Amino acid sequence: xxxxxxxxxxxxxxxxxxxxxxxxxxxxxxxxxxxxxxxxxxxxxxxxxxxxxxxxxxxxxxxxxxxxxxxxxxxxxxxxxxxxxxxxxxxxxxxxxxxxxxxxxxxxxxxxxxxxxxxxxxxxxxxxxxxxxxxx
Numbered sequence: 859x860x861x862x863x864x865x866x867x868x869x870x871x872x873x874x875x876x877x878x879x880x881x882x883x884x885x886x887x888x889x890x891x892x893x894x895x896x897x898x899x900x901x902x903x904x905x906x907x908x909x910x911x912x913x914x915x916x917x918x919x920x921x922x923x924x925x926x927x928x929x930x931x932x933x934x935x936x937x938x939x940x941x942x943x944x945x946x947x948x949x950x951x952x953x954x955x956x957x958x959x960x961x962x963x964x965x966x967x968x969x970x971x972x973x974x975x976x977x978x979x980x981x982x983x984x985x986x987x988x989x990x991x992x993x994x
Contacts, residue, residue, distance in 0.1 A: 890929070890936060890938060890952060892950070892971060893936075893938065893950060893951075893952030893954075893969050893970065894952070894954075894969075896952075896969040896970060896971055897952075897954060897967055897969045899969070900954070900967040900968055900969040900976075901967070901968045901969075901976060901977070901980040902965055902966060902967040902968070903965075903966055903984050903987070903988075903993060904958060904963050904964065904965045904966070904993065904994045905963055905964055905966060905987055905988075905991035905992065905993060905994065906962065906963045906991055906992040906993075906994050907963065907964055907990075907991040908957075908964070909935060909955055909957050909964050910932070911991075912955055912964045912966065912987070912991070913932050913935065913937070913955055915986075915987060915990055915991075916937055916953050916955070916966070916983065916987075917930070917937065919982065919983050919986045919987070920937070920939055922986075923982055924941065925939040925940070925941050925942060925979070926939065926940040926941035926947075927939060928940045928950065935954060935955040935956060935957075936952060936953065936954050936955070937952070937953040938950050938951070938952055938953075939951045939952075939953065939979060942975045942978050942979060943978065944974065944978060945972055945974060945975040945978070946972075949970065949971075949972045949975045950970060950971075951968060951969070951970040951972070951975050951976060951979045952967075952968070952969045952970065953966065953967070953968055953979070953983065954966070954967040954969065955967075958994075962994070963994045966983070966984075966987065968980040968983065
């Protein structure tokens with residue numbers, strides 16, 4: 859019992875201000891909280907397409923550019939990429955897809971704690987999405 863309390867207390871301390879539900883994700887290394895927190899400074903563009911088509915197109919661009927798709931969730935509309943050229947292999951870049959309020963188009967946001975990684979992915983992704991979909 860004492861050992862379990864110490865483990866739980868240690869996890870809470872390691873989590874800092876994160877919610878308790880995010881602790882297991884952080885320990886496993888699969889939390890998107892940092893990427894979500896950096897969305898305030900994201901680079902974004904909107905395209906005239908539906909969320910599913912845009913999600914699939916982002917995955918195609920990632921595959922063509924040999925990025926590592928670390929995580930993806932088509933329901934919540936995010937993809938986490940790694941292996942960005944010129945950056946540390948473990949640098950995470952989040953791609954968040956949000957349907958526009960008017961139901962027309964999708965906002966594509968690129969976020970990362972690394973500005974160079976964020977810019978690299980944004981340049982490649984936005985150029986290739988613009989070839990396929992109209993910017994709005």
